[in-house]
Amino acid sequence: MDIHHLITKLREKGHKITPQRLAICELVLSSKDHPTADQIYKKLKQKFPTISLATVYQTLHLLKDLGLLLELGFPDCSARFDPNISPHIHIICLKCGKIEDYETENLKEQWAKIVKDIGVEPIIQRLDLYIYCDKCKKNQ
Ligand SMILES: [Zn+2]
Ligand SMILES: [Zn+2]
Structure with a gap:
């Protein structure tokens, strides 16, 4: 989505567009x-x-609520953000x-x-593959 479309969407939902918020979105x-x-x-x-940091979190959660961003939570309680919302595999180095x-x-x-065979409507779709990356393998 381009940034102008995003601004329109945020305004529609009644959110103020500040330069900070815009910079977070763009980044x-x-x-x-x-x-x-x-x-x-x-x-x-x-x-x-x-x-x-609160502004950053607020804006990220706003984008998430608009369906423009995926929040990937992990068992160690960390969270990563992904603007690619179409189904794809994450190859994650442990x-x-x-x-x-x-x-x-x-x-x-x-x-x-x-998904169609299962007959459900996904809310969040996530495919994770855990590995040790080449760099980490070398350092082991
Ligand atoms: Zn991704
Ligand atoms: Zn690694």
């Missing part, structure tokens, strides 16, 4: 590395010294926490078929 919606709220906060802190996306049309078709 997370263009990120491919599944950042944590803290990473987003630290990146924007230089440009917006008054930004708070050691360093790096997350890569694996996405193919074939997967999307198969997944849609499975």
Whole structure:
């Protein structure tokens, strides 16, 4: 979704558009590395010294509620954010926490078929694959 469309959507829901909020949206919606709220906060802190972690969380949860962002919670209570909301596989390193996306049309078709066969309407769709990445394997 482009940023203008997003602004319209936020306004429709009665949310104020502040430069901080906009910067958070732009950063997370263009990120491919599944950042944590803290990473987003630290990146924007230089440009917006008054930004708070609470604002970052609020904005991320707003995007999540609008269906534009996935929040990936993990058993260690960490959460990562992903703007890719179509079905894809997360290849997650158990050691360093790096997350890569694996996405193919074939997967999307198969997944849609499975969901249809089960006969449910998914609210959250998530496919996780845990590995040790090459870098971590080397350092072991
Ligand atoms: Zn790793
Ligand atoms: Zn992803």
